[in-house]
Amino acid sequence: MPAAIETLLASIFWPAATIGVYLAxxxxxxxxxxxxxxxxxxxxxxxxxxxxxxxxxxAQYIHVTHWLVAMLGxxxxxxxxxxxxxxxxxxxxxxxxxxxxxxxxxxxxVSAWGLASLLSIDGxxxxxxxARSFSTPFAMTVSKxxxxxxxxxxxxxxxxxxxxxxxxxxxxxFLPLKSAxxxxxxxxxxxxxxxxxxxxEIGREEGSIASLVMVLVGLVNxxxxxxxxxxxx
Amino acid sequence: xSTRQITLxxxxxxxxxxxxxxxxxxxxxxxxxxxxxLLDLPVPGSVIGLFFVLVLLGTGRINIVSLRSGAKFLLAExxxxxxxxxxxxxxxxxxxxxxxxxxxxxxxxxATTVMIVTALAVDISYRLMMRxxxxxxxxx
Numbered sequence: 561m562p563a564a565i566e567t568l569l570a571s572i573f574w575p576a577a578t579i580g581v582y583l584a585x586x587x588x589x590x591x592x593x594x595x596x597x598x599x600x601x602x603x604x605x606x607x608x609x610x611x612x613x614x615x616x617x618x619a620q621y622i623h624v625t626h627w628l629v630a631m632l633g634x635x636x637x638x639x640x641x642x643x644x645x646x647x648x649x650x651x652x653x654x655x656x657x658x659x660x661x662x663x664x665x666x667x668x669x670v671s672a673w674g675l676a677s678l679l680s681i682d683g684x685x686x687x688x689x690x691a692r693s694f695s696t697p698f699a700m701t702v703s704k705x706x707x708x709x710x711x712x713x714x715x716x717x718x719x720x721x722x723x724x725x726x727x728x729x730x731x732x733x734f735l736p737l738k739s740a741x742x743x744x745x746x747x748x749x750x751x752x753x754x755x756x757x758x759x760x761e762i763g764r765e766e767g768s769i770a771s772l773v774m775v776l777v778g779l780v781n782x783x784x785x786x787x788x789x790x791x792x793x
Numbered sequence: 794x795s796t797r798q799i800t801l802x803x804x805x806x807x808x809x810x811x812x813x814x815x816x817x818x819x820x821x822x823x824x825x826x827x828x829x830x831l832l833d834l835p836v837p838g839s840v841i842g843l844f845f846v847l848v849l850l851g852t853g854r855i856n857i858v859s860l861r862s863g864a865k866f867l868l869a870e871x872x873x874x875x876x877x878x879x880x881x882x883x884x885x886x887x888x889x890x891x892x893x894x895x896x897x898x899x900x901x902x903x904a905t906t907v908m909i910v911t912a913l914a915v916d917i918s919y920r921l922m923m924r925x926x927x928x929x930x931x932x933x
Contacts, residue, residue, distance in 0.1 A: 582873045600872050604879035611883060618883040625877040631867070632874045634818040636839035637825070638864035640846035641857060656918035664911035671906045675899040681892075689899055693907060701835055711881070715888075716900060718879050724904045731908050735916075742916035750908035757871045767868070773911075775840060782835050 570616075571624040578625055581606050600722045600754050632753065636695075639756075639775065642768030649765065650772065653741060657769070660742075661776045664749035668693035669788070684709050687792070691781075692716035695752040698778030705785035706792055717752065724751025725758040744769025749777055807859040814863025821845060 585599035585606070611621055622629075643650070650657065669690050676686040688708035691699045695717070703713035728747050737743055740763055747755030747762075748770035756774055760767030807813055825845065826838030834841070849855040882888065888896060 578876055579873065582876055586872075598872075600875060600879070603876050604882075607876065607880060608883060611880065618880055621880055621883070622877060628874055629877050632871070633822040633826070633837075633839040633842075634815065635867040635871050635874060636837070637818050637822045637842035637846060638860070638867040640843045640850065641860050641864035642868070643843075644847060644850045644857060653919060653922060656915050656922055659918045660911050660915035663914040664907055667910045668903065668907045671903040672899060675902055679895045679899060681895055681899065685896075689896065689903075692900065693903075698837065701837075712885075714878060715881050715885065716896070718875060718881075719897070720900050720904055721875065722879075723900055724908065727901075727905055728908060731905070731912070735909065735912055737912055737916050739916055739919045741919055742912045745915040746908045746912035749911040750904050753871060753875060757868070760868060760871075775843065779836065779840065785835075 570620065574616075574621055574624045575628060577610065578603075578607060578628060581610075596726065598722065598726060598758075600725065636775075639768070639771040642760075642764065643772050646765060646768040646772075649741065649769075656741065657745065657773065657776070660745045660749065661773060661780060664745070664773075665693070665777055665781055665784075668749070685712065688712040689716055692720045693749070693752070694778045694781050695774050698782050702781050702785040705782075706789045718754075721751050721754030725754040727751075728755055728758060740765040741769050745773045748773030752777075804856075804859070808856075811862040811866055814860050815867060818842075818860070818863055818867065 581603045582599055585597075585602040588602065589597050589599055607621075611618075672690045672692065673686065676682070676689050681689070684707065687706050688703055688710075690706065691703040691708055691713045693699075694702060699713050699717045700710040702708075703710045725747070728751055731746065732743060735746075737746075743762065744759050744766040747759035747766065749755075751758065752774045756767060756770040759770035807817070821842040822839050824838075825840070825842035828834070828841050829836060829838040846855070846860070850857055887893075
């Protein structure tokens with residue numbers, strides 16, 4: 561088969577396969593809503609199996625599907641709508657949110673550093689792990705600033721999102737949380753984009769608080785990263 | 794057609810068409826990226842776009858109805874946009890062994906700690922604010 565036709569076929573096949581597998585995984589999840597059957601876990605596993613079967617590399621795959629990832633850009637802009645709708649709650653309780661963002665960010669950095677050191681992970685890998693708690697564009701900026709590898713951080717971010725969204729469900733079961741705000745902050749801080757998507761399913765207020773927390777955490781850390789890089793040197 | 798009629802028909806179209814709303818969100822995101830690129834800001838363009846839309850909504854320059862259904866669609870399908878990024882694991886087979894398990898452990902325990910601490914911090918301060926707010930209200 562000529563290379564041009566092969567490329568054309570791939571650029572139709574992979575986006576279609578990704579969307580198709582996602583829609584199927586979503587149906588499965590609606591039928592059996594367990595955190596282990598989250599579309600963010602099931603769909604990549606199926607697609608990885610497919611890529612291995614067809615002997616396709618990540619470079620070949622992402623070349624034709626990166627526009628799907630790029631849609632995270634307008635999706636982030638779209639969060640202005642739920643944030644605006646919750647403006648009364650946010651205006652009233654902003655000190656609680658601000659406190660959560662600061663305490664959460666500090667815990668994220670310190671726990672990643674501590675746990676990595678405990679398991680004798682060091683160097684750039686440890687630094688790449690420290691930035692994994694922020695949503696992808698922020699995480700990659702912070703990772704580069706403090707001396708990590710942005711590409712590795714991007715993988716850790718996704719793993720954090722998948723794990724965090726599943727963990728969040730378990731944690732909500734036994735933490736005595738009175739407010740929708742705390743539930744939203746839990747998902748926004750611990751599992752960024754994937755957590756926000758999950759929080760959106762739980763409730764409107766949870767979803768918009770989660771998105772706000774995610775954006776604030778990213779901003780605060782991008783601003784503090786240059787300072788942190790001096791500390792880590 | 795007068796300018797006013799055109800403005801009205803554009804407005805009506807924006808209120809009904811989710812596709813047009815998504816197109817507008819993409820346009821705003823691209824504008825944000827351009828600003829970041831021009832001014833060399835350390836912030837993602839999408840965040841600039843988000844704040845820009847908040848300002849437009851807050852000052853009443855844009856009606857929330859003109860964005861709501863498009864925004865809702867993008868947010869509902871957000872998980873799809875993460876999936877291709879996960880396949881990066883294909884390039885990092887070194888994570889399939891002990892190192893992968895260690896990293897998994899760091900992320901698992903790290904995320905658990907972060908979530909518990911954050912949720913409790915927000916919930917406790919929320920309760921304090923509620924209590925303070927109530928006694929404050931009663932004092933008047």
